[in-house]
Amino acid sequence: MRYVPLDTPKPISKIGLGTWQFGSREWGYGPDYEQRAAQIVRRALDLGVTLFDTAEIYGFGRSERILGAALGDDRAKVVVASKIFPVLPLAPVVQQRAVASAARLGVAGIDLYQVHQPNPVVADTTTMRGMRALQDVGLVGEVGVSNYGLRRWRFAEAALGRRVLSNQVRYSMVDRGPEKDLIPYAEQAGRIVIAYSPLGQGFLSGRYDARNPPAGAVRRANPYFLPENLERGTELIATLREVADAHDATPSQIALAYLLRHPNVVAIPGASGVEQMERNAAAAEIDLADDEHAALVAAAHAFRPVTGLAAVPKLIRARTRK
Numbered sequence: 001m002r003y004v005p006l007d008t009p010k011p012i013s014k015i016g017l018g019t020w021q022f023g024s025r026e027w028g029y030g031p032d033y034e035q036r037a038a039q040i041v042r043r044a045l046d047l048g049v050t051l052f053d054t055a056e057i058y059g060f061g062r063s064e065r066i067l068g069a070a071l072g073d074d075r076a077k078v079v080v081a082s083k084i085f086p087v088l089p090l091a092p093v094v095q096q097r098a099v100a101s102a103a104r105l106g107v108a109g110i111d112l113y114q115v116h117q118p119n120p121v122v123a124d125t126t127t128m129r130g131m132r133a134l135q136d137v138g139l140v141g142e143v144g145v146s147n148y149g150l151r152r153w154r155f156a157e158a159a160l161g162r163r164v165l166s167n168q169v170r171y172s173m174v175d176r177g178p179e180k181d182l183i184p185y186a187e188q189a190g191r192i193v194i195a196y197s198p199l200g201q202g203f204l205s206g207r208y209d210a211r212n213p214p215a216g217a218v219r220r221a222n223p224y225f226l227p228e229n230l231e232r233g234t235e236l237i238a239t240l241r242e243v244a245d246a247h248d249a250t251p252s253q254i255a256l257a258y259l260l261r262h263p264n265v266v267a268i269p270g271a272s273g274v275e276q277m278e279r280n281a282a283a284a285e286i287d288l289a290d291d292e293h294a295a296l297v298a299a300a301h302a303f304r305p306v307t308g309l310a311a312v313p314k315l316i317r318a319r320t321r322k
Contacts (some may be wrong), residue, residue: 001048002284005263010079014260014284016051017044018268022066023059041070043274047281053268055083055116056101068105081112086119094130098139114144118152128159150181171195173204173255173300186264195259198267200224204255206237229305239299243292256283258296
């Protein structure tokens with residue numbers, strides 16, 4: 001495993017474990033997944049993973065409970081990250097919700113506590129006042145945000161009066177927006193971009209095509225899995241396979257290695273089983289050659305999916321046919 005080259009109380013692994021699927025039926029992993037979740041966490045620890053990310057909204061608290069129980073006595077050795085869902089994130093509410101999350105996780109302090117979404121009405125001045133109080137009493141180590149643009153990230157940091165260590169955003173080869181400003185800022189300022197959905201919810205795995213679309217409510221709601229977009233992604237997947245063959249790797253591992261080439265980027269893919277966790281962790285060891293990276297960049301830029309409003313009627317028709 002490799003780690004982010006930053007001064008943090010605990011090392012932060014370049015591959016973390018995202019736990020949205022823990023306790024969340026919408027992923028369609030079946031009733032036995034809770035037991036598998038514990039096995040995944042234990043294997044991740046064996047592999048040197050130190051970042052475990054959850055949120056109070058995942059499974060309405062179940063993800064936090066499952067993760068905390070699975071970590072057991074190792075909770076103090078790793079970076080446990082959670083997120084507050086910012087419905088009325090006033091300072092007292094932030095403090096109360098952090099206490100509740102810590103209790104579900106079974107930890108004395110949350111290593112990284114993040115604002116899950118920017119609130120369009122409540123300013124970060126009051127939210128960060130609550131975060132600062134949590135840091136002052138030792139319940140929270142580092143503060144992070146999620147789904148913030150650069151301007152609001154920097155404003156949140158000014159409101160906190162301390163570093164806002166991380167910004168957790170959607171980032172993958174098919175969602176490259178963070179490359180424009182968030183990643184350059186993180187590298188310049190000594191901050192971290194945490195990439196969620198780093199495999200485009202499985203789009204980049206090469207497992208799906210127009211004749212073999214995914215199951216599960218989450219993926220069916222993702223426009224990338226429209227038959228038209230799966231067809232448009234053929235060349236991108238082919239390039240991933242070509243590079244993967246040169247490294248005796250999988251397309252997913254190459255898609256992760258593409259992100260991890262940035263020193264201040266951490267990826268937090270989920271895992272449906274222990275083997276997938278092992279493959280994800282191994283991606284941290286892959287070094288892409290310059291020409292391989294260039295080929296991936298070109299293929300990613302050439303992919304033009306149907307998204308936004310244009311995808312809505314197609315998604316409705318796809319759901320109706322099912």
